[in-house]
Amino acid sequence: MLGLIISIIVVGLIAGAIARLVVPGKQNLSIGMTLLLGIIGSFVGGFLGYLLLGADPSGGFFQPAGIIGSIIGAIIVLLIWTRVGSRRTSRR
Incomplete structure (x- = not known):
């Protein structure tokens, strides 16, 4: 568990x-x-892998992805974060 x-x-x-x-x-x-x-x-990468590829359905809906899936998921999350953050600061 600690290794995970x-x-x-x-x-x-x-x-x-x-x-x-x-x-x-x-x-x-x-x-x-x-x-x-x-x-x-x-977790976003694992979710996308589950949806698009049907990867390991026994692992559950939200599951951690490998390094490539993690990078893709992190890019998606960061793009969403920067868009929401820039919209929030422009309203003030």
């Missing part, structure tokens, strides 16, 4: 960092937020 938690943290940090490098523009995110971005992206 550590691997989710490491993959989340790597996926979040790569997503921040790929998405253009400046994101004001701390290391903790980058880690959270990668972990959420991992």
Whole structure:
């Protein structure tokens, strides 16, 4: 169990960092937020893998993805975050 938690943290940090490098523009995110971005992206990638590929339906609806799925999911989450955040700041 501890190994799973550590691997989710490491993959989340790597996926979040790569997503921040790929998405253009400046994101004001701390290391903790980058880690959270990668972990959420991992579950988004697992969800997309479940929907699109039918990957491991016994694993459940929300499941962590591999590194490629985590990066894709983190990019999607970061794009949504930057769009919602920019819209929220422009209203003030």
